[in-house]
Amino acid sequence: MKRKFVWAVIPLLVLAVLVAVFAFGIDRDPRAIPSPLIGQPVPAFSLSTLNAPDAIVTSAELPHRVLLINVFASWCASCTVESEALDWLAKQGVLIYGLDYSDRRDYARAWLEDWGNPYEKVLFDPQGEAAVAFGIYGVPETFVVDASGRVRHKFTGAISVEAAKKKVLPLVRKLEAES
Amino acid sequence: MWRAGMVFVAVAMFLSMASPSLAVAAAKGPHSLPPELQARYQQLTGELRCPVCQNETIAVSQSRIAADLRRIVRERLLAGDSNWQIRDYMISRYGLFAVYDPPVVASTWLLWFGPLILLAIAAAVAFAALRRRRRLLASSDDAERVSRS
Numbered sequence: 001m002k003r004k005f006v007w008a009v010i011p012l013l014v015l016a017v018l019v020a021v022f023a024f025g026i027d028r029d030p031r032a033i034p035s036p037l038i039g040q041p042v043p044a045f046s047l048s049t050l051n052a053p054d055a056i057v058t059s060a061e062l063p064h065r066v067l068l069i070n071v072f073a074s075w076c077a078s079c080t081v082e083s084e085a086l087d088w089l090a091k092q093g094v095l096i097y098g099l100d101y102s103d104r105r106d107y108a109r110a111w112l113e114d115w116g117n118p119y120e121k122v123l124f125d126p127q128g129e130a131a132v133a134f135g136i137y138g139v140p141e142t143f144v145v146d147a148s149g150r151v152r153h154k155f156t157g158a159i160s161v162e163a164a165k166k167k168v169l170p171l172v173r174k175l176e177a178e179s
Numbered sequence: 180m181w182r183a184g185m186v187f188v189a190v191a192m193f194l195s196m197a198s199p200s201l202a203v204a205a206a207k208g209p210h211s212l213p214p215e216l217q218a219r220y221q222q223l224t225g226e227l228r229c230p231v232c233q234n235e236t237i238a239v240s241q242s243r244i245a246a247d248l249r250r251i252v253r254e255r256l257l258a259g260d261s262n263w264q265i266r267d268y269m270i271s272r273y274g275l276f277a278v279y280d281p282p283v284v285a286s287t288w289l290l291w292f293g294p295l296i297l298l299a300i301a302a303a304v305a306f307a308a309l310r311r312r313r314r315l316l317a318s319s320d321d322a323e324r325v326s327r328s
Binding site: 035036101132133134135136 | 231248250251271273276
């Protein structure tokens with residue numbers, strides 16, 4: 001009698017474990033790759049800017065304050081969706097650097113005229129060297145960098161205005177309060 | 180005339196097959212690698228995982244980022260990096276996700292040893308079931324003997 005009870009309970013236990021695993025996993029995005037960069041200094045890069053092909057900007061020259069580094073491109077459809085949120089963040093005084101990935105200067109300039117330019121500076125990365133150093137796998141992606149130059153958070157995909165208000169700006173303000 | 184043409188074609192075919200240097204010359208271009216690095220390039224790009232199209236290696240993926248990753252592998256090979264240095268660089272950028280055969284570390288224990296654990300559980304269940312069956316058979320034999328005697 002006791003043995004029968006054990007054999008009846010084991011499948012239920014297995015089921016319970018599976019349900020727990022699936023419940024934990026169902027909201028997770030299998031395409032999201034956790035960034036090993038979180039907590040690390042901004043990866044070293046040396047790029048020209050979109051408007052000044054001869055001027056080189058390096059990661060060491062980033063200002064010592066909280067800023068966003070937004071990876072975008074003129075060929076990226078969801079970047080047009082994101083532009084509204086970035087404009088709003090720029091209006092709140094958030095410093096945003098653009099990283100124009102795998103693009104042409106003339107295309108990117110025309111795109112910024114069409115969709116607005118919220119960027120303090122646009123770094124031009126046609127070969128994707130900096131993009132790979134940042135470990136990007138899609139466009140757009142947005143890195144939040146603190147005043148000491150460490151990557152603190154990464155947003156993948158287009159940021160909505162709502163997400164900008166509820167997540168990005170509070171995080172920026174929190175990091176600003178830290179420094 | 181016809182005969183001379185045939186001889187020319189035959190010689191050309193022979194040369195194209197016999198001389199590996201011709202084949203290499205054909206592969207030369209802005210993206211070519213010296214022959215001693217080509218095998219390592221094939222191996223590395225076949226082991227690294229494309230971060231966008233996640234079930235492809237960077238060797239076969241058509242995505243932009245895969246093309247950029249291939250270029251980086253090529254540049255690092257030319258710069259004299261070892262295969263391990265290149266793998267480690269990719270892991271430092273994309274995490275263990277970047278490689279198809281992740282190393283044995285705490286977060287991959289389940290991946291590496293999970294099948295062994297499952298095998299052990301299955302073996303234990305099978306062993307228990309067999310023993311139970313044998314005991315049942317033995318007791319029914321006893322019962323028969325008792326009833327006959």
